Amino acid sequence: MSQVSEEEKAAFRQQVAAWMQANKPADPGFLLPQSFMEVGSEQQLDFLREWQHKVWSAGYLGMAWPREYGGQGVDPVFQSIADQEMRRHAVPICFNVIGLGWAGPLINDIGTEAEKARYLKGILTGEDIWCQGFSEPDHGSDLGNAQLRARRDGEEYVLNGTKIWTTMGNFAKYMILLARTNPEAERKYDGLSFFLAPMQVAGVDPRPIRKLTGEYGFTETFFTDARIPASCRMGEEGQGWKIAMKTLQYERGAEAGAAGGLAFVRIAIDDMIAGLADVERDGAPALQDPAIRDQLVQMIMEEKAVVLGDRRAAIGPLTTDYPFSLPLSNKLRFTESTRRMRQLAINLQGADGGLYVGDEGAREGGFWQRAYLNSFSATIGGGTSQVQANIIAEHILGLPK
């Protein structure tokens, strides 16, 4: 439990709020990414890097990390407050998410002094961009089956294989990499090792993937006899799976060890409704159209059910039937309702719904069109909705495989 007094928290919150208000950047004149998975251009990258650096300089990023590595060594509750205020003020994201939320906390937890000194500060300042090499083209979300080969050769490992959906792979300096050091291991998991791998070495070729939005944000990363120092390995050979799983636990935010900062911009249904104020349908305001009103109410209820579900999940006596159904269905529920909401936003725009980013008449610069197309990253990534449904059916309802 946090030892910080309520007064101290309130004073800090006020201080952050004032800073955010004063320093929230003006509209740069081009669409900013809504999540760290959407950084497609140098222009966006430069802007976000500058913003993250500014947030860190002001003392609102990595607050709970040790002082000697760029943090402030304070109670994580301060970072949580800073994150809440960033969300509330709808400022841009802190884009270096794999570093801030995955690699950084991991290094902070189990890294050597040398690793901490070398990597942590650059993550916070945004100077060193990190990416993640877990998924592979033929194995989707089956991480345990990763086949990228890391063969020991003296004081080096030689890497051969391919990683896919590498976020910011073309900008990154380092990758947290899950690779197979022992193809003969009895259990597939025991053949995996974990690396803090440099990206700028010969034989590493990150090729940007053009998304359905027309933009970039991910790479397919090819490794061809790429040599990295053996000292890049984290932990022992064969511990890769365990360490990779450990990185997932930091998702819960600053309290769990992450550096903090916004990873994505929350798009509220209120934003969608506000954007429809001047839309007409059949010669009258669209918001007065009974069919549209019915759709909007259904969408509001869908979102509200997600929020209320989170509340109810915390009440033991109200979760006795299927104790894990709410937490286990959260991803499916949230990502699907997000997708449907963004799709509805396009439907409701009339002819403008057919315009896209780049058309000067597109509503909010084509924000909703792009957001809808990007929403599939969440309904597909991290286990598709259909795989999620199988998991829920089998693990919660006990239906046969």
Place this chain on the structure above:
Amino acid sequence: MSVIGNTALRFSEDQAMIMDVARAFCADRSPMASVRALLESDAGFDPAVWQEMVDMGWPGMTLPEALGGAGLGVAAAVPVFEAMGRSLLGGPLMASLLAGQLLLRAQVGNAADNALLAIAAGAPATIALLDSADWGAERIRCELQDGVLRGVKQQVLEAAAAEWFVVVAQEHNAPVLAVVPATAVAPAVRRDHVLIDATRRAQSIDFTGIQVSEEAVLRGPAVASALRDVRLMGALLLAAEAGGSAASCLDTTVDYLKTRKQFGKLIGSYQALKHPCVDILMAVDSTRSFVYHAATLLGEDALDTDAEIACRMAKAQATETLKYAGDRAVQFHGGMGFTWECDAQLYLRRAQWVQQAFGDAPHHRKRLAELLLDR
């Protein structure tokens, strides 16, 4: 202010205790064999079970202690109806509770105390509310003129068991409530409905010509507000019941999918059956969340806008959930599902009745649109 609005959800120790008791009681007293035996009975419920409910104080649960109740508020009754819905247990409880709330909220001074004391002591009561098939109608057709009622009421719930009727009427276009003892309602003016949900009973009653004494009429501005509140509470209690029914309907379907083999495989392994079951599970989860959120916002005072929104959302969600769960239950049981003997029909038929009572989902969403989008 976000359209997502109030998201309070609390559950008291009292409610948790009541839920445990109610679930155990309903499961024990209403096994499927009893439900089936009662389907074709006249009363539709077992008087001995009702008496046990009376002995536990359920009819007076939400009435003040001074009137022989437990003073717990409507929120405490929500888990009871959820449990009853789960076990398809019927009887006069919901009709009595709503009649009691209507009188309590509408009365000035102690005008209805006698009827309330009787209800708390276990005399079944019911509201004669519906003038037509339109649950959304604002205008009351049944009239009270010079102390005499004129009008026919539809679907008066558990009317055969009721000892008291609270008749909703209008007098010079103002809503009034007439408290009528069952003895004043002759068999000749009653017609038993055949409901699609055979676990319930209701009558159509022609109140024309029935005289109401002056002290048995409740008038004044509190009547309109009490009627609004009771319609919302009726929607919520039915939502709780429907949520319970949908949960056990899902269990019934899932059990079948785990045992039935076709083409050499358990049919539950087919994604075409699996995924809809997950959709139903998530809808049941949403229903529970909305129901207990609404229960959290109910108080003794007139329902505020947040409570109204919550009750309407609960009913809209629960109705659609039970419809879907019942519909898929019949389909997924295959040929068995088409038979009377298969329990899936009980849920499917209940869903058709429940969706209408106290307003269907489109009705509530229409009102929600006004509350959420026109502010």
